[in-house]
Amino acid sequence: MHKTEEISTLRPEKKQSLTDFLTNTEPNISQVERIVSGIAGGGLVAYGLKRRDTAGVLLAALGGLLGLRSATGHCQVYDALGIDQSDASVSEWLKGKIEVQKAVTINKSPAELYRFWRNLENLPQFMNHLEAVAETDSKHSHWKAKAPLGQTVEWDAEITEEVPNELIAWRSTENSDIKNAGRVRFKPTANRGTEVVVHLTYEAPAGRLGALAAKIFGEEPSQQVSEDLRRFKSLMETGLIMKVEGQTSGRIGEVVEEKAKARAQGGNR
Amino acid sequence: MKAVCWMGKHDVRVESVPDPTILNSRDAIIKITTTAICGSDLHLYNGYIPTMEAGDILGHEFMGEVVETGSGVPNLKKGDKVVVPFTIACGNCFYCKKELWSACDNSNPKPETAETLYGYSGSGLFGYSHMMGGFAGGQAEYVRVPFADVGPLKVPDSIEDEKLLFLSDIFPTGYQAAENCNIEEGDTVAIWGAGPVGQFAIKSAFMLGAEKVIVIDHYEDRLRLAREENENVETINFDDKEVYDKILDLTGGRGPDSCIDCVGLESHGTSFDSLLDYAKAYTFLATDRPHALRQAIYCCRKGGTVSIPGVYGGFLDKFPMGAAFGKGLTFKMGQTNMHKYLRPLLEAVEEGKIDPSFVISHRLKLSEAPVAYDRFNTEKDTWRKVVLKPQ
Numbered sequence: 001m002h003k004t005e006e007i008s009t010l011r012p013e014k015k016q017s018l019t020d021f022l023t024n025t026e027p028n029i030s031q032v033e034r035i036v037s038g039i040a041g042g043g044l045v046a047y048g049l050k051r052r053d054t055a056g057v058l059l060a061a062l063g064g065l066l067g068l069r070s071a072t073g074h075c076q077v078y079d080a081l082g083i084d085q086s087d088a089s090v091s092e093w094l095k096g097k098i099e100v101q102k103a104v105t106i107n108k109s110p111a112e113l114y115r116f117w118r119n120l121e122n123l124p125q126f127m128n129h130l131e132a133v134a135e136t137d138s139k140h141s142h143w144k145a146k147a148p149l150g151q152t153v154e155w156d157a158e159i160t161e162e163v164p165n166e167l168i169a170w171r172s173t174e175n176s177d178i179k180n181a182g183r184v185r186f187k188p189t190a191n192r193g194t195e196v197v198v199h200l201t202y203e204a205p206a207g208r209l210g211a212l213a214a215k216i217f218g219e220e221p222s223q224q225v226s227e228d229l230r231r232f233k234s235l236m237e238t239g240l241i242m243k244v245e246g247q248t249s250g251r252i253g254e255v256v257e258e259k260a261k262a263r264a265q266g267g268n269r
Numbered sequence: 270m271k272a273v274c275w276m277g278k279h280d281v282r283v284e285s286v287p288d289p290t291i292l293n294s295r296d297a298i299i300k301i302t303t304t305a306i307c308g309s310d311l312h313l314y315n316g317y318i319p320t321m322e323a324g325d326i327l328g329h330e331f332m333g334e335v336v337e338t339g340s341g342v343p344n345l346k347k348g349d350k351v352v353v354p355f356t357i358a359c360g361n362c363f364y365c366k367k368e369l370w371s372a373c374d375n376s377n378p379k380p381e382t383a384e385t386l387y388g389y390s391g392s393g394l395f396g397y398s399h400m401m402g403g404f405a406g407g408q409a410e411y412v413r414v415p416f417a418d419v420g421p422l423k424v425p426d427s428i429e430d431e432k433l434l435f436l437s438d439i440f441p442t443g444y445q446a447a448e449n450c451n452i453e454e455g456d457t458v459a460i461w462g463a464g465p466v467g468q469f470a471i472k473s474a475f476m477l478g479a480e481k482v483i484v485i486d487h488y489e490d491r492l493r494l495a496r497e498e499n500e501n502v503e504t505i506n507f508d509d510k511e512v513y514d515k516i517l518d519l520t521g522g523r524g525p526d527s528c529i530d531c532v533g534l535e536s537h538g539t540s541f542d543s544l545l546d547y548a549k550a551y552t553f554l555a556t557d558r559p560h561a562l563r564q565a566i567y568c569c570r571k572g573g574t575v576s577i578p579g580v581y582g583g584f585l586d587k588f589p590m591g592a593a594f595g596k597g598l599t600f601k602m603g604q605t606n607m608h609k610y611l612r613p614l615l616e617a618v619e620e621g622k623i624d625p626s627f628v629i630s631h632r633l634k635l636s637e638a639p640v641a642y643d644r645f646n647t648e649k650d651t652w653r654k655v656v657l658k659p660q
Binding site: 238242 | 270272274275276282284286287288289290292293294295322323324325326341359361362363366374375376377378379380393402403404405413415416
């Protein structure tokens with residue numbers, strides 16, 4: 001069985017008195033939230049006081065609490081729910097960790113699909129953003145990829161787990177510029193082929209702003225993984241990835257004629 | 270080469286374009302000997318199908334001679350005479366293996382739009398918009414045929430093109446429509462639309478054992494052809510009579526055992542330019558005009574089958590779901606699973622059970638395509654089926 005990393009935001013239960021609960025100011029919210037809470041809290045106090053009615057008083061009080069939350073970095077509501085966000089700093093948020101999970105069913109056996117994928121050098125055949133993968137030894141490889149906005153990125157990766165015909169997991173090594181990890185599972189079905197489930201985690205080049213730019217320029221990670229899996233399926237089932245780019249059309253015809261015309265005109269002169 | 274290009278609504282031109290080339294190992298290049306304009310090409314001509322681009326080569330009914338094959342096409346050789354099915358299928362995926370060829374998973378390289386509209390995409394089609402793959406069509410001198418090891422049907426040199434050409438679409442389409450009715454002894458089948466698909470549905474219904482066929486249309490020439498070509502055909506001109514009452518009279522008050530809608534989305538002319546917007550916004554405004562379909566549902570007997578080969582693209586308004594539920598109707602529809610029918614129907618032609626050339630009304634040169642489209646669109650009564658010859 002493969003290991004799953006337990007990600008828990010819940011803190012172990014600890015008993016405390018009501019006084020402790022209300023006076024506890026140990027930070028448990030992030031820097032970003034502290035700033036947002038401060039601005040929102042100030043606004044609410046100003047608006048509430050201006051209203052001069054019961055609702056206004058309540059809003060001002062709420063604003064005051066938000067302000068306090070901002071100043072101390074502690075939230076009673078989070079405390080009651082056992083949530084601690086204090087380790088998520090502004091720079092963490094800006095880095096933009098992206099997670100994508102996609103699945104496709106392929107009319108081939110888990111063994112055939114595993115064999116193809118495990119030869120990592122095959123991956124650029126269907127992952128269009130990859131330029132090349134070179135295996136350096138049985139566990140290590142060097143990856144080269146196209147990044148958003150015409151950049152190129154390279155990194156080293158290691159296989160962290162492999163169960164023949166079932167699972168392959170990999171991640172970038174410590175010294176890599178771009179941090180990413182992936183896991184692909186091959187699950188047999190009774191008579192529908194193999195369910196291929198891919199889970200990718202990575203920090204986008206240029207962080208969250210880079211991810212936003214990528215979305216604008218149509219290189220959205222989730223869409224990219226879907227398209228990669230569609231190509232993988234086609235390659236495995238049919239032996240090819242269907243091409244329509246480069247076929248003939250009246251658009252090319254016009255270009256051909258215009259070029260011919262231009263040549264003819266050039267000849268006349 | 271010369272090719273018929275869609276340049277915009279009501280604008281079709283014969284252009285000089287580069288010859289097609291092999292792009293995948295399982296491709297073949299076919300030199301077209303005979304091609305035709307389909308009723309569904311008029312949906313493109315009238316601008317109802319989204320994702321067309323100026324310069325797209327039209328045509329999905331064609332046949333010809335193999336001139337070049339890729340390394341993955343061992344079944345064909347230069348000089349073979351072939352008919353090409355209009356749906357493109359890989360032959361390897363779950364759907365192809367189940368003979369649901371028109372649902373092929375791998376033949377549409379641009380499935381995103383269809384997935385947005387329908388949840389999943391069907392197979393790629395020749396010359397039928399970019400949401401169906403953007404494949405160049407066969408109203409041209411040459412065409413590239415993908416998955417040529419699976420699709421093209423080798424046909425005998427001894428049989429003339431006009432008897433074989435309609436194996437590419439309308440004969441199997443009419444046949445599947447009739448087969449979907451699960452016809453039993455003594456059945457009466459009512460068919461809306463006496464165009465070429467309707468004509469083949471009539472013949473197929475009889476081939477499959479129907480006792481009587483009722484045909485509903487308002488083009489008198491088409492109804493006359495149905496009567497001349499078949500025994501036991503009754504025709505109703507829906508301009509003259511109350512269709513429901515007439516059908517009851519013709520079925521002893523029972524209603525037809527099954528009904529076939531060979532009309533589709535342009536039943537009364539409509540627009541679905543904003544199909545994509547509608548789908549994305551999840552509003553449920555109508556885009557297609559299902560007049561014939563409503564009537565078919567209403568007229569069908571209890572427990573009967575409504576079979577729909579006519580093309581629909583978007584949303585239907587006032588769909589009589591209550592009548593369908595109240596009578597426990599069965600619905601069968603979809604693009605034709607072409608590859609399943611090619612060989613059996615070729616045998617029917619070889620054995621002389623049917624001569625499909627009876628639907629042809631006009632024979633023109635490929636260069637005359639613009640005129641052919643215009644007349645086919647405006648003079649439906651007499652311009653029934655146009656065949657184009659590149660040479």
